[in-house]
Amino acid sequence: MKSQQPAKQRGRKPLQHTTRHTSSGRPSRVKGPCQACHETSDGCMRKAFDWPFPASQIFNDKGKPFVYLCNKCGLRYNKSAGCVCRHCRWVFCKEEKRKAMQFIDKMRRNRPDGHVDMDEDIEDFVCSPKYWPCGRPWKVGWVLLNNNQAQLDLEEDDHDSPASM
Ligand SMILES: [Zn+2]
Numbered sequence: 566m567k568s569q570q571p572a573k574q575r576g577r578k579p580l581q582h583t584t585r586h587t588s589s590g591r592p593s594r595v596k597g598p599c600q601a602c603h604e605t606s607d608g609c610m611r612k613a614f615d616w617p618f619p620a621s622q623i624f625n626d627k628g629k630p631f632v633y634l635c636n637k638c639g640l641r642y643n644k645s646a647g648c649v650c651r652h653c654r655w656v657f658c659k660e661e662k663r664k665a666m667q668f669i670d671k672m673r674r675n676r677p678d679g680h681v682d683m684d685e686d687i688e689d690f691v692c693s694p695k696y697w698p699c700g701r702p703w704k705v706g707w708v709l710l711n712n713n714q715a716q717l718d719l720e721e722d723d724h725d726s727p728a729s730m
């Protein structure tokens with residue numbers, strides 16, 4: 566089997582993927598606005614797999630669909646392993662995820678059978694994005710079901726690296 570390049574229908578020679586350490590993006594290819602915050606970033610965009618929403622532009626990497634997120638949302642998407650508010654598309658950072666998990670733990674502890682349903686709202690927890698208002702509750706499943714599913718292309722990772730991987 567010949568290895569197939571994913572849908573690259575431009576007539577020009579493909580620039581080979583050299584690891585370039587520029588942080589100021591490549592304006593030649595439009596990757597669209599961030600699917601989370603809708604900002605059109607001219608900086609580096611990050612691939613986000615397992616994006617839970619229909620997107621205006623869906624790309625493909627070896628058969629795996631992904632969307633582009635801006636640098637900020639993409640980093641958070643990676644660190645929270647894909648925890649996204651289904652109301653406002655706010656992507657959790659690691660801290661928020663940890664906090665949400667604590668609330669879920671608390672719910673479990675308060676129950677005789679220790680069971681919480683994935684469809685339940687997380688008690689006492691509301692979505693509080695940094696950049697826009699939401700204030701809606703999160704479902705337990707948004708935090709728990711996404712564990713380790715999300716993957717992100719971290720080709721241009723930066724100083725903001727996690728303490729534990
Ligand atoms: Zn964004």
Ligand SMILES: [Zn+2]
Nearest residue numbers: 650653692699
């Ligand atoms: Zn929200």
